[in-house]
Amino acid sequence: MNLWLAAALALTVAGCAPRGDDREDLSRARSRDARGREARSHAAPSVSAAVPAKPPAGARPRIAVLGDSLTAGLGVPKAAAYPALLQQRLDADGFDFEIVDAGVSGDTSAGGLARLDWALDGDVRVLIVALGGNDALRGLPAEQMRRNLAQIIERAQARDITVILAGMEAPPNYGRDYIVSFHMVYPALAAQYRVALVPFLLQGVAGNEALNQPDGIHPTAAGARIVADNVWAVLKPIAEARRRPTT
Secondary structure, three states, rough: OOOOHHHHHHHHHHHOOOHHHHOOOHHHHHHHHHHHHHHHHHHHOOHHHHHOOOOOOOOEEEEEEOHHHHHHOOOOOOHHHHHHHHHHHHOOOOOOOOEEEEOOOOHHHHHHHHHHHHHOOOOOEEEEOOOOOHHHHHHHHHHHHHHHHHHHHHHHOOOOEEEHHHHHHHHHHOOOHHHHHHHHHHHHHHHOOOOOEOOOOOOOOOOOHHOOOOOOOOOHHHHHHHHHHHHHHHHHHHHHHHHHOOO
């Protein structure tokens, strides 16, 4: 791994930290997570951030985006976050889908699993899973993340929901073995469950000062457009397939 990529990945994972503070000492983050992980995993998410509104009769089928602060669009207007940009592209291309932004800042794969039922409320046809950055920030075991993501995929597929998995990367702090094992979780799950993969959610954005906010972490509106490009390349053919009536 070259130095540029190592720096970019470090920024990427830090961007998913609670409150977006890239200067927080890692040991403090671990301690805070240890104290609050169990409570968070059983807590219901806030209605505004994570629970989709109850769809009215005749509502459009849904595409849910289950993620963290990158999905929630921390630091940019809601209309500039990449889920909102995906909605614009769906509408422009005549797709009759509603995007549900189920992004919660600071969420881990365990948190996403805990609130999956809320994210899948309504007629969800496609689930985009964009989690893992906070797992890497805290140095949580890659195998633990793999199990959480696998359960999310299995539960979605059991409901005939098509899953798109968006990859993340681990920072260099934990050494090569952790970086490699973390990276391999995403392509391995994609192959095992035959789901579409966005190899790296922040491809073309991470490490680029011009595309990140002053914290050097979260994408600007321009950066969010590139993130939307990364996801749209995978989502568009799936949306095309899922809008066709089944026979």
